Structures are given as structure tokens and as C-alpha cells.
Amino acid sequence: MQVRTLAAIVAGKAAGAGSRLLGRGGGTAVAGLVAERIDPGVVRRLSAQAGHGAIAVTGTNGKTTTALMLSRIAREAGLVPLHNRSGSNLMRGVAALFVREASLGGRIADAARRLAILEVDEATLPLIVPAVRPRAVVFTNLFRDQLDRYGEVDAVAQAWERALADAPADATLVLNADDPGVAHLGGRARGRVLYYGVDDTGAAVAGDEHASDFRTCLRCGAELAYGATFYGHIGHWRCDACGNRRPAPDVRITRVEQGEETMALTIAAPAGELRVTLPLAGLYNAYNALAAAAGAIALGIAAPPIVAALDGFSAAFGRQERFRVDGREVRVLLGKNPTGLNQVLRTIAAREGRKRLLFFLNDGIADGRDVSWIWDADYELAQPLAEWVLAAGTRAEDLALRLKYAGFGGDVPVERDARAAVRRAIAETPAGGTLYVVPTYTAMLEVRELLARRDGSARHFWEDA
Amino acid sequence: MSAPALRVAHLYPRLMNIYGDRGNIMCLRHRCEARGIGFELTDLSTGDRLDPAAFDLIFAGGAQDREQRAVADDLLATKAEAIREAVERDVVLLAVCGAYQLFGRSYRESTGVELPGAGIFDLRTEHPGAGAKRCIGNIVANWRAPDGTTRTIVGFENHGGRTRLGPGARPLARVRRGFGNNGEDRTEGAIYRNAIGTYVHGSLLPKNPALADHLIATALRRRHGEVALAPIDDRAELRAHEAALRLR
Numbered sequence: 001m002q003v004r005t006l007a008a009i010v011a012g013k014a015a016g017a018g019s020r021l022l023g024r025g026g027g028t029a030v031a032g033l034v035a036e037r038i039d040p041g042v043v044r045r046l047s048a049q050a051g052h053g054a055i056a057v058t059g060t061n062g063k064t065t066t067a068l069m070l071s072r073i074a075r076e077a078g079l080v081p082l083h084n085r086s087g088s089n090l091m092r093g094v095a096a097l098f099v100r101e102a103s104l105g106g107r108i109a110d111a112a113r114r115l116a117i118l119e120v121d122e123a124t125l126p127l128i129v130p131a132v133r134p135r136a137v138v139f140t141n142l143f144r145d146q147l148d149r150y151g152e153v154d155a156v157a158q159a160w161e162r163a164l165a166d167a168p169a170d171a172t173l174v175l176n177a178d179d180p181g182v183a184h185l186g187g188r189a190r191g192r193v194l195y196y197g198v199d200d201t202g203a204a205v206a207g208d209e210h211a212s213d214f215r216t217c218l219r220c221g222a223e224l225a226y227g228a229t230f231y232g233h234i235g236h237w238r239c240d241a242c243g244n245r246r247p248a249p250d251v252r253i254t255r256v257e258q259g260e261e262t263m264a265l266t267i268a269a270p271a272g273e274l275r276v277t278l279p280l281a282g283l284y285n286a287y288n289a290l291a292a293a294a295g296a297i298a299l300g301i302a303a304p305p306i307v308a309a310l311d312g313f314s315a316a317f318g319r320q321e322r323f324r325v326d327g328r329e330v331r332v333l334l335g336k337n338p339t340g341l342n343q344v345l346r347t348i349a350a351r352e353g354r355k356r357l358l359f360f361l362n363d364g365i366a367d368g369r370d371v372s373w374i375w376d377a378d379y380e381l382a383q384p385l386a387e388w389v390l391a392a393g394t395r396a397e398d399l400a401l402r403l404k405y406a407g408f409g410g411d412v413p414v415e416r417d418a419r420a421a422v423r424r425a426i427a428e429t430p431a432g433g434t435l436y437v438v439p440t441y442t443a444m445l446e447v448r449e450l451l452a453r454r455d456g457s458a459r460h461f462w463e464d465a
Numbered sequence: 466m467s468a469p470a471l472r473v474a475h476l477y478p479r480l481m482n483i484y485g486d487r488g489n490i491m492c493l494r495h496r497c498e499a500r501g502i503g504f505e506l507t508d509l510s511t512g513d514r515l516d517p518a519a520f521d522l523i524f525a526g527g528a529q530d531r532e533q534r535a536v537a538d539d540l541l542a543t544k545a546e547a548i549r550e551a552v553e554r555d556v557v558l559l560a561v562c563g564a565y566q567l568f569g570r571s572y573r574e575s576t577g578v579e580l581p582g583a584g585i586f587d588l589r590t591e592h593p594g595a596g597a598k599r600c601i602g603n604i605v606a607n608w609r610a611p612d613g614t615t616r617t618i619v620g621f622e623n624h625g626g627r628t629r630l631g632p633g634a635r636p637l638a639r640v641r642r643g644f645g646n647n648g649e650d651r652t653e654g655a656i657y658r659n660a661i662g663t664y665v666h667g668s669l670l671p672k673n674p675a676l677a678d679h680l681i682a683t684a685l686r687r688r689h690g691e692v693a694l695a696p697i698d699d700r701a702e703l704r705a706h707e708a709a710l711r712l713r
Contacts, residue, residue: 144483153529154529154530154531212479213529215479215480215532216480216531216532216535221531221534221535223479223480223510223511363712369601369602369603369621370484370601370621370623370667371621371667372484372485372488372620372621372666372667372668373484373485374485375485375486375487375488375491375668375671376482376485376487395708396708397701397704397705397707397708397709398667398672398705398708398709400701400704400705401671401672401701401702401704401705402488402671404701405488405491405492405495405671410698410700410701411700411701412701414704
């Protein structure tokens, strides 16, 4: 181990500990930032110790849940995951993970059984891939998200192509066949490609959704046609002009049965059939489970640990998480871009009874400063079942206006302060009742912190690793 | 005279919809229907021809580069001439962001390639190169309303191209905060006859109800004469507008 790397580990650990002592969050970012500054090769050198290598998960929606599922699968398979679980998915977050797990002598404990499972920000993939040289890269989907930060969807697609040019020649690409923006990457693969997709057209929605980012064929530019649409531009797509079409998936869901709290999935894989009862609702979570299963299969993990981990799965941080507060159930469902929000609204709407809804719209850097995306999301889906609604967050007034157009009325109450909004919403929820909270990313962090304090059973997210 | 109805053409609704542009259509519909004014919407996509006599208002929004290239070819081939004719007949046109650029005389890409525009507005747009900073952020601009008062337009802008107006177009508004057309001369948007182009999205019309009503009244005037737009409940609209004035 180089002296420089050891110095980076010591300084990173000290910075992380200092930040935690000062109460500035988990110190995840600062530890990585400091370590990388001292040794830009720290991630490359430490990640190389993982005996089972690394798998990266990226995409617009679902990467946190998919990576967490993969981590649970790895555990079931007898591996010890190295996992950046708290959504620290930039280079500094990955660096912090390895610095935390390394000894002062630069050794990762139990290295032979280690598998690095890295959730990676879409735009950061070109930096992570050459550093960790993953055995497999899982791509979930590609939708518009934070256009002010990432630029256009096409800019992300180009970043991914650059990343793949630097991937090891034997790395497996695990691609969503149903997303034309992801499936397209198959043409850039140098190694093996494993496609996954949903075959069961019974899960399709009627017509197409407004929030769709790939209307045209990436090969010839003609407008795409769909045999079935599952959500957004995810579906059985084809180009009638040039013959480009959804690749036949290698790992596929042949049957989805959606319930209020669970989904029964039948997954056909090259090695046989997997039957999973996933304790999550919403078709987007079926895709997350499918992506995780395909990722595990790409690493050579057998079916039994995959099924066991998915059957026993509990929600990732802020994604369909449940809290108990003063005898009320509070469900937090992250909704941070049009497609993700539509899926969340469909999931809420599918549940019985009238709903109390607390929507948050923040415009922090991590949310995207531009809130125009709310006009591309279908808040109308939730309106028929709403009993009470509150618009909260730093852009609560924009949200209230959007909700007016969705049929919630012209006098939707507004509350910018997160604490006041949560207090008010809980007061509006009768004992024994359920409150649905749909926050953007930074609002989710605030809300979760507030609810965890009142719930008593939840932990701070940086303790969640 | 027939009962008033606003006939709207939405150009390329599937291909040009990047920054919540459908909010503008939702707003026009709401503000007509709340007053008992009919609202007839026609979506026009690639290959469709536009009848310059069939519409009171034409709307087009922003697109990603890839979609914008597909649209640009079709626009010149099947619609540009009809739109020019409609604008000369004082039909209202609202072009936001990508459409605003396409409706100018030309657009020079970051690679230096110059693409012809539809030539509705006397303006040229140049992308200063791939390394140049995009104009991104909240924007507030002063707009002189037809009643002579100065009002604000609020929203968000996100564009790489810098637009400069020629003598045949005048600016829509003067930038108070943000970049506007080019980040230098403080102009935002363009007006030619009843055609308005702007970089402001957010969506533009829902939180700028005075501008929305101006477009509706102007569009109805041609066929129906002066149509009085009764006041409607704008509390949520004005609350969002006021909040946007305070954003950094």
C-alpha cells in the first residue's frame, strides 16, 4: 500500500469523524472528498481488494432500491457487501465507503468475501467505471431528471457511452430491454450483455404517458411505436422505419400479480424460473427487483438467494418507508421526477379508501432548481381519492398551483416549512389513519429525519450502512 | 356572431415537451373554460400540414437537441410557410425556448454548423461552443402590458444558445434577474405582430396569468371582436407569481 493511500485513509477517516462530531450529517461526503484530494487513486487501490469484484448500478429511477436489493441478495449468497447505501452516489461517496471500510493499514477486512455494490449517479459513471473496473453494470432506466444539472437526457446517454468505452472488456452490461434509451447501450457493449424486461402485457397501461423521453428511434430518428406501454417510455417499443426494436430479454418477468402491499412475480431466467413475492407495490418496483435479479445472475449468483432476499425485502431509505407516529401510519414515497412521481401516484391510487396527501416540492441543487417538471407529472392520478392535501416545501406555491390544475381546488393550503407541514399533516390524520408523504429528494431527507425522531424506531441514514 | 371559442394548434406536442410545456396548454384551456369560452385543441405532429386560417393561436415548446433536429426539418418542409402566413394575418403565436430558436432566421450549433430557421422572428441564435456555460436559472423580467402598465414575467430558463434580435423584432421584456436572450443586453424574448417568442418556461403561462389573458384576448379579437375576459379566481396563480419574484 502506498504511503499516499494510507495518508488519504487516515485523513478521510478523521474528516468523517470530525464532521459527525460537529453534527454535520454522517460525514460521508467530506471523508471521501478529503481522501480523494490526497490520493486520487484511493478508490482504485481499495476497491481492487474486493475478492468478488464490483457491480455498479445506475439510472434515473430505482438505483437506490435496486442496489439495496443486490446487497441483500449478496448477503443471502454468503458474500459481504461493500455498499454505499445512503445515496452517496458521487465519486466522493464511493471514496468515503472504501475509506470507512479500510483499516489504518489500508486493508479491507474479510476482503476475500467482499463484493462492492455501488449505486452510481448517472453523470458520475464515467469516473467510477475506470476506478472500480466493475464486473457488471446495471442500468435501470433513463428519464428526464434535474435538467438544470445533468442537461438533456441525451447528455446522460453520452456520458454512459463514454463510461462503457472504459469498462473492462469482460464486464457484463445488464440492460433494461424495455427502455429504448438503455437498450441502445447494447450496441456499445464490448463484452456480454444481459437484457431484462417485462413480458407480461397484462401490466401495460392504456395509451401512452405524457412523461416520455424517448419518442424517436436512437438509430434513425423516426417516431417509435409501442405494442405495450408499462410507464413513461418503458414498454415493448419498435421502430417501423428501420426495424430497430426492443431486444428479447434474457431475464424476464412472465407474470406480474399486483396487490396493495405485495407483488407476485414470475421471472424466467436462463437457468430456470424464479417465483418471488415482493413486499413492495408498484410496477416500478417489479423492474427494480428484476434489475437486481438480472445483476445477481450476471455475477453468477444462484436462484435461491435471489428469491430469499427479494421475498424478505424491506423498503430502501424514503422509498415506500413506513413510520408510526402518535398512532398514525406515515408512508413516505419519494417522487422526484415526472415518471417516478407518476408511478408513486399510481401506487397510492391503487390502495383502498380516501387518502390524506402531503406533497413536497423543494428546489435544492439535489432536487433540481427547475420545478417545471411538475407540469409533466400526472398529479391528476391522485385527485379522485384525495380527502385532504397540503402543498409543502421551498416551492410550495408552485406545487399548489399545479394541484389546482389537477382538480384539488384553488385554495390548496401551502406550508413552506417542513416541520410545520409534517406537524399539520399528522394533526389532520385521525388516530389509526394513514398519511401519505410524497417528497422530492432533499425534502425526503428532512421529512425522514423529522419522522424518525417521532417514531423512535428509525435510525439516522448514515447509520444505515 | 358565433359563441367565442379559442382554436389552438399545438405543434409537435410529443416531440417538443421538455420543460413542462403542456402546462401552457392546460392554462389556456382553464382560462377559457372558466369563462364559458370554448377551447378547441389540435395537435400537429411531423407530416401534418397547418391550415393558416384554422387557428387563433399556435403554440410550440422546447425540445431536446435530437428531437429539435427532427422537428426542424419537418417545420421547414410542411409548416413554416403556413405559420408565416398565419402570423401575417395576426394569428397569435407563442414559441417557448427551442421553438423560439427555431422560429428565428438561423441557429448556429455549438459545432459551428448553421441551420436555417422558420424566419418568423427577425433574430439569430448562436451557441457559443460546447464548453460555454448554459444560461440556467430563475428569471424575472419586466413586461409592458397592453394596458400600459409594467408587469413581471417569472419562470425558469435553460438554454445554451444566445439570441440577438434584428430590427424587425422588439424584445418581449427586460430582464431584472437572469440571462434572457443572451445574458448581455438584458432583453428577453421577441415580439413580431402577435407572435411572441420567449426563453421563459416553468410553465410560463400558469403563473403569469396576465400574459395568458393577453394572448387569449388577442387571439379571440380577430374573429370575435373585443371579448371581455371576466376576472377569475387567480389566488393560487398570484401566490405562485409573488413567490417566484422572491426566488434567487
